[in-house]
Amino acid sequence: MSDPKPYRVLLFYKYVPIDNAEEFAAQHLAWCKEHGLRGRVLIANEGINGTVSGTVEQTELYMKELTRDPRLADVEFKIDPVDHHVFRKMFVRARKEIVTWRLEDDVDPSQVTGRHLKPQEWREALQRDDVIIIDGRNDYEYDIGHFKGALRPEVKTTKEFPEWVRKNLSEHKDKKILMYCTGGIRCEKFSGFMLQEGFEDVNQLEGGIIKYSKDQDVQGDLFEGKCYVFDERISVPINQVDDKVIGECHHCGKAEDRYVNCANPFCHLQHICCEECEVKFRRSCSDECREHPENRYELDNEILRQREEQYRLEKEHGLKVLNNTDEHHQQT
Numbered sequence: 163m164s165d166p167k168p169y170r171v172l173l174f175y176k177y178v179p180i181d182n183a184e185e186f187a188a189q190h191l192a193w194c195k196e197h198g199l200r201g202r203v204l205i206a207n208e209g210i211n212g213t214v215s216g217t218v219e220q221t222e223l224y225m226k227e228l229t230r231d232p233r234l235a236d237v238e239f240k241i242d243p244v245d246h247h248v249f250r251k252m253f254v255r256a257r258k259e260i261v262t263w264r265l266e267d268d269v270d271p272s273q274v275t276g277r278h279l280k281p282q283e284w285r286e287a288l289q290r291d292d293v294i295i296i297d298g299r300n301d302y303e304y305d306i307g308h309f310k311g312a313l314r315p316e317v318k319t320t321k322e323f324p325e326w327v328r329k330n331l332s333e334h335k336d337k338k339i340l341m342y343c344t345g346g347i348r349c350e351k352f353s354g355f356m357l358q359e360g361f362e363d364v365n366q367l368e369g370g371i372i373k374y375s376k377d378q379d380v381q382g383d384l385f386e387g388k389c390y391v392f393d394e395r396i397s398v399p400i401n402q403v404d405d406k407v408i409g410e411c412h413h414c415g416k417a418e419d420r421y422v423n424c425a426n427p428f429c430h431l432q433h434i435c436c437e438e439c440e441v442k443f444r445r446s447c448s449d450e451c452r453e454h455p456e457n458r459y460e461l462d463n464e465i466l467r468q469r470e471e472q473y474r475l476e477k478e479h480g481l482k483v484l485n486n487t488d489e490h491h492q493q494t
């Protein structure tokens with residue numbers, strides 16, 4: 163099967179004891195740099211959480227290399243075809259946790275976690291009327307796309323969830339809970355936390371929104387809007403059955419789901435902005451930011467133009483290298 167695009171984004175995680183996290187991180191970073199991968203990988207004593215981009219060949223090699231480690235042999239990769247790298251650099255960091263929860267009572271998801279639902283089971287469960295659907299992501303992620311009927315979490319970071327749950331859901335411990343996140347990782351501890359809190363029936367979407375969108379049967383059904391991602395794409399389409407726009411332009415209120423960062427470097431507020439208003443407001447969240455002397459709108463556009471030129475050259479160069487190899491093979 164040939165790949166539809168020259169590059170790919172990989173998304174993966176696994177909760178598994180890694181006792182040499184620091185050393186693992188250093189070696190992993192060196193390997194990634196040497197092989198041209200870009201992205202972010204977090205390593206902790208509790209596991210690995212990563213997303214990387216590279217050419218089809220680079221990502222194939224990466225998956226092979228990572229799964230050579232017996233601890234990671236069964237890691238599941240979500241694969242997205244893309245036109246070019248979606249990260250600027252490669253970061254590999256050793257951390258305390260692969261998702262920052264800082265729970266008073268830490269959860270080991272290999273011991274305590276909610277039931278995993280496959281995409282089809284999830285779609286069925288979503289349509290029941292006796293369930294509570296929790297979006298396990300942050301409020302700004304919810305705002306450009308979420309499952310129909312899901313509660314909007316009033317949180318800016320994962321750490322704020324325990325308090326939000328205690329304040330809003332304490333009376334519903336007997337209800338069937340359905341929770342989801344981008345790729346499944348955040349729900350692993352979140353669902354464990356809820357079980358510890360006394361919720362009886364806690365369920366999580368296996369592989370998250372991304373896997374759900376790729377499932378041949380459900381094809382992202384009942385997800386409304388786009389899925390926020392933590393790379394240069396900012397969002398990706400999910401629902402192949404009925405794609406609609408959720409969210410509205412910060413300035414004119416028109417239906418819109420593209421996020422931009424305010425061009426005032428001292429503000430940098432991420433806000434939803436339509437293409438027309440981006441030009442009109444020089445990609446700023448307010449008149450004040452628009453007129454700020456260090457507004458980066460024109461500068462950033464120039465950088466973007468140069469980067470696209472670079473992608474074009476890389477592509478040409480890549481093709482040239484391939485052609486050379488072909489000639490070489492023909493000669494020998």
Ligand SMILES: [Zn+2]
Nearest residue numbers: 411414436439
């Ligand atoms: Zn607008």
Ligand SMILES: [Zn+2]
Nearest residue numbers: 424429447451
């Ligand atoms: Zn601003």
